[in-house]
Amino acid sequence: MKLLRYGEKEAERPGLLDDNGNLRDLSDIVSDIDGTTLTPDVLARLRKIDPNDLPRAAGNPRMGACVGKVGKLIGIGLNYSDHAAESGLPVPSEPIIFMKATTAISGPYDPVELPHSAQKTDWEVELAFVIGTRAKHVSEADALSHVAGYCICNDVSDRGWQIEREGQWMKGKSHDTFAPLGPWLVTADELEDPGSLDMTLDVNGTRRQDGSSSTLIFGIAHLVHYLSGFMTLEPGDVITTGTPPGVGLGMKPPVYLKHGDVMELAIAGLGRQQQTVTAI
Numbered sequence: 056m057k058l059l060r061y062g063e064k065e066a067e068r069p070g071l072l073d074d075n076g077n078l079r080d081l082s083d084i085v086s087d088i089d090g091t092t093l094t095p096d097v098l099a100r101l102r103k104i105d106p107n108d109l110p111r112a113a114g115n116p117r118m119g120a121c122v123g124k125v126g127k128l129i130g131i132g133l134n135y136s137d138h139a140a141e142s143g144l145p146v147p148s149e150p151i152i153f154m155k156a157t158t159a160i161s162g163p164y165d166p167v168e169l170p171h172s173a174q175k176t177d178w179e180v181e182l183a184f185v186i187g188t189r190a191k192h193v194s195e196a197d198a199l200s201h202v203a204g205y206c207i208c209n210d211v212s213d214r215g216w217q218i219e220r221e222g223q224w225m226k227g228k229s230h231d232t233f234a235p236l237g238p239w240l241v242t243a244d245e246l247e248d249p250g251s252l253d254m255t256l257d258v259n260g261t262r263r264q265d266g267s268s269s270t271l272i273f274g275i276a277h278l279v280h281y282l283s284g285f286m287t288l289e290p291g292d293v294i295t296t297g298t299p300p301g302v303g304l305g306m307k308p309p310v311y312l313k314h315g316d317v318m319e320l321a322i323a324g325l326g327r328q329q330q331t332v333t334a335i
């Protein structure tokens with residue numbers, strides 16, 4: 056299934072994408088696409104529904120982030136060796152973890168804000184996964200059974216706040232609109248191998264990132280296992296797994312986003328995002 060949320064910000068309705076590409080409304084069935092919906096029993100119930108029996112969404116609504124009420128939004132840093140190299144940093148021996156504020160979450164086509172306080176704002180196409188059942192001290196062998204599905208995340212990052220200021224990366228990762236999620240959440244049963252997905256990111260039509268989740272240093276099963284060893288992952292938590300090379304920071308000289316730039320992201324099987332950068 057491709058689960059999604061559509062409508063005005065803060066008032067999104069749950070829905071799904073049918074096989075013909077139509078948005079179908081799920082609000083008579085579930086209250087939202089969130090941690091309460093992504094559990095295996097509810098997903099099994101949704102799978103039994105014939106999408107043709109659901110009402111079609113009217114018009115051409117805004118797409119919201121594909122998961123609501125996210126409890127934790129966790130980023131993995133330097134999880135591609137060639138991205139670590141372009142960042143001038145060593146390949147980590149254990150996953151680098153940072154948090155992104157959940158207030159950064161936005162829709163896949165919403166504008167990305169370029170705040171005055173951020174001078175070095177950069178793009179990062181990433182494969183994200185969403186937890187469906189509570190994970191605490193899970194083995195790597197059981198890890199994938201805790202994953203409800205997958206989506207695209209643009210881990211928008213301001214390198215000034217991330218790297219040049221004191222303290223943690225969270226500062227550069229958390230501005231409003233720095234975490235577009237979607238356009239939809241593809242449930243795990245529908246994705247044959249999340250470990251071999253091609254992904255790209257273009258800025259103003261120029262290809263900047265061209266990678267594959269097959270070159271992740273720490274794969275999804277290991278990340279669930281690793282994270283659940285020191286924090287409980289709850290249904291609806293989102294983990295974004297790191298970016299392949301080709302970010303603005305790695306260009307010589309570095310190139311950062313400016314007002315009016317358009318980012319287009321794609322991951323095989325997960326759809327596309329597009330955001331226009333807007334100075335505020």
Ligand code: ZN
Binds near residue numbers: 181
């Ligand atoms: Zn990232």
